[in-house]
Amino acid sequence: MGLSDAQLRKIRPRESRFELTDGKGLVLLVLPSGRRSWLLRYQFEGKPRRITLGEYPDMSLLQARNASEATRSIIKQGLDPALKRTEEKTAHKTSPTVSDLLTEYWDMELKDSPSGKERRRLVEKDVLPPWGKRKVAEITRRDAALLLDTVRARAPVTGNRLQGVLVRMFNFAAERGVLEHSPLMGLRKKKEQPRSRVLADKEIKLLWDALALDNTAMDIYRVSKLALKMILLTGQRPGEVCGMTWDEIDGDTWNIPAERMKSKEPHSVPLGSMALEIIGQARLYSPRGSAFVFKSSHFKEGPITPHSLSKAILRHWQEMGITERFTPHDLRRTLRTRLAEIGVDDVVGERVLGHKLQGIMAVYNRHSYDKEKRLALAQWEKKLREIVCIESVEQPAEIISLRFAT
Numbered sequence: 001m002g003l004s005d006a007q008l009r010k011i012r013p014r015e016s017r018f019e020l021t022d023g024k025g026l027v028l029l030v031l032p033s034g035r036r037s038w039l040l041r042y043q044f045e046g047k048p049r050r051i052t053l054g055e056y057p058d059m060s061l062l063q064a065r066n067a068s069e070a071t072r073s074i075i076k077q078g079l080d081p082a083l084k085r086t087e088e089k090t091a092h093k094t095s096p097t098v099s100d101l102l103t104e105y106w107d108m109e110l111k112d113s114p115s116g117k118e119r120r121r122l123v124e125k126d127v128l129p130p131w132g133k134r135k136v137a138e139i140t141r142r143d144a145a146l147l148l149d150t151v152r153a154r155a156p157v158t159g160n161r162l163q164g165v166l167v168r169m170f171n172f173a174a175e176r177g178v179l180e181h182s183p184l185m186g187l188r189k190k191k192e193q194p195r196s197r198v199l200a201d202k203e204i205k206l207l208w209d210a211l212a213l214d215n216t217a218m219d220i221y222r223v224s225k226l227a228l229k230m231i232l233l234t235g236q237r238p239g240e241v242c243g244m245t246w247d248e249i250d251g252d253t254w255n256i257p258a259e260r261m262k263s264k265e266p267h268s269v270p271l272g273s274m275a276l277e278i279i280g281q282a283r284l285y286s287p288r289g290s291a292f293v294f295k296s297s298h299f300k301e302g303p304i305t306p307h308s309l310s311k312a313i314l315r316h317w318q319e320m321g322i323t324e325r326f327t328p329h330d331l332r333r334t335l336r337t338r339l340a341e342i343g344v345d346d347v348v349g350e351r352v353l354g355h356k357l358q359g360i361m362a363v364y365n366r367h368s369y370d371k372e373k374r375l376a377l378a379q380w381e382k383k384l385r386e387i388v389c390i391e392s393v394e395q396p397a398e399i400i401s402l403r404f405a406t
Contacts, residue, residue: 002022002023003021003022003028003061004061005018005022005060005061008028008056008057008061011028011030011036013030013032013033013034014030014032016032017030017031017032018030019039022061022064022065024041024068024072025040025041025042025068025072026038026040026053026064026068027029027039027040027041028056028064028066035055036055036056036057037052037053037054037055038052038053038054038055038056038059038064038067038068039052039053040053040067040068040071040072040081041050042071042072042075042081044075044080044082045080049080049082050082050315051071051081051082051085052390053067053068053071054067058118062162066370068161069274076266091151094134095135095136095137095138095178096135096173096178097132097133097134097135098127098128098131098132098133098134098135098136098139099128099132099133100136101136101169101170101172101173101178102120102123102127102169104172105111105169105173106120107130108172108328109168109172115239117299117302117305118239118305118306118307119165119174121305121307122158122161122162122165123165123166124157126147126150126151126162127162127166128146130147131143131147131360136170136173136178136179137178137179137189137399139183140183141183141184141186141187141274142186143183144166144183144184144187145187148162148163148166148187152190156190156192156193157192159190159380160190160192163184163187163189163266164189166184167182167184167248168231170182170183170184171184187350194241194332195327195329195330195333197324197326197327197330197333198330198333198334199322199326199330199331199334201387203322203324203326204232204334204384204387204388204390205387205389206320206321206322207228207320207322208229208232208387208388209232209320210316210320211225211226211228211229212225213225213226213281218319218320219314219316220312220316221297221304221308221312222285223282223285223295223296223297223304224292224294224304224308224309224312225242226278226281226282226285226294227242227294227304228309228313228328228331229274229278230244230279230294230310231309231328231331231332232273232276232331232334232335232384233242233274233278233335233377233380233381233384234254234269234271234275234335234377235331235332235335235336235339235352236256236269236332236353236354237262237329237332237354238306238309238310238329238332239260239326240256240261240354241261241294242294242303242304242305242306242309243292243303244256244292244293244294244303245291245292245293246286246290246291246292246293246377247291249271249279249293251267252270252271252272253268253270253271253277254268254269254270254271254275255267256268256269256354260292261354263355263356265354265356267354268370268373269352269354269373269377270373270374270377270378272378272381273381274381274384274385274390275381278334279293282294282295296308306328306343309328310327310328313325313326313327315330322328332353335352335353335380336349336352336353338380338383339352339376339379339380340385342380343379344376344379344380345372347369347374348369348372348376349376351369351373352373352376352377
């Protein structure tokens with residue numbers, strides 16, 4: 001006859017250990033200390049074995065019987081459950097942590113990516129504190145969902161960006177056999193509310209004045225000021241502007257290679273006199289030998305990051321006298337909107353931003369639009385001069401012809 005819950009509740013320790021049998025090899029071992037453990041006794045390859053299933057009362061009688069049944073099914077498959085558990089423990093000890101995975105993912109995938117540092121920062125900020133020391137194989141879909149919900153409660157867009165990074169990072173782990181399936185599998189991104197923020201003339205003037213290099217009241221890194229101006233002047237993505245190199249500047253044209261473009265196609269950006277002046281000013285803050293136009297003061301070899309620009313605006317937008325928060329990417333939207341306002345054709349406006357042509361045009365229209373883009377940005381520069389009250393000047397010949405060599 002098997003054990004009962006009532007019988008188990010009455011058990012008291014004795015001077016020496018003893019066992020109570022439930023049946024089919026399941027026994028309860030009671031030690032003088034009062035500790036009570038569920039054991040399964042079994043035969044494997046003709047030899048008597050035993051394996052601990054759990055502690056009573058943490059593991060109830062019913063749970064112990066279920067565990068015993070599951071363990072016996074392993075034996076029927078010709079496997080020794082005790083040996084299997086030992087192998088699993090060994091594998092667990094040697095399996096990588098989430099922190100280890102990030103290091104490997106950085107070395108193999110992120111290090112050479114234009115947005116690699118930003119992706120790593122997202123993981124270091126929101127993932128490593130709760131998960132860093134945990135084994136990769138331990139992370140569940142529930143863990144991932146709760147983490148992303150926490151981040152989205154604070155910053156919805158950041159939550160989606162982080163999810164994208166984690167999807168790629170855990171897929172990387174699955175490809176290398178660290179785990180069978182990514183815990184991000186099946187998790188849908190939350191729908192984002194499209195941003196529509198466009199700066200008005202007055203706001204553009206306030207921003208431009210705040211970004212003046214001689215405005216010491218605005219505690220923003222000078223190179224960051226120049227980069228923000230460049231985004232507004234050219235409409236390129238913050239990441240593309242931050243990563244600008246001297247080799248990409250050819251006279252009055254900025255040639256962005258395909259690997260740095262979201263579209264994965266090379267993109268040329270005409271540079272007017274205001275943009276060239278900014279590049280000339282950036283030269284004063286770029287150490288000799290540096291590859292980057294907008295050199296970081298924190299990273300020994302690298303450029304400033306889009307995150308640093310976002311932080312600068314987040315800290316100071318109210319000091320600027322602007323009443324509604326904005327982001328560096330909103331400057332890109334502002335330029336695109338203003339191009340439409342001054343009569344620039346939509347196709348040209350999209351090409352200025354580096355967007356691909358859509359539909360049948362993408363197949364048959366192979367025109368570069370270089371002249372049209374230059375005219376569009378010249379019109380925008382003229383309009384911007386009016387807004388920020390800067391007189392129009394002739395483009396200096398030495399700036400036009402200068403190849404910004406290191």
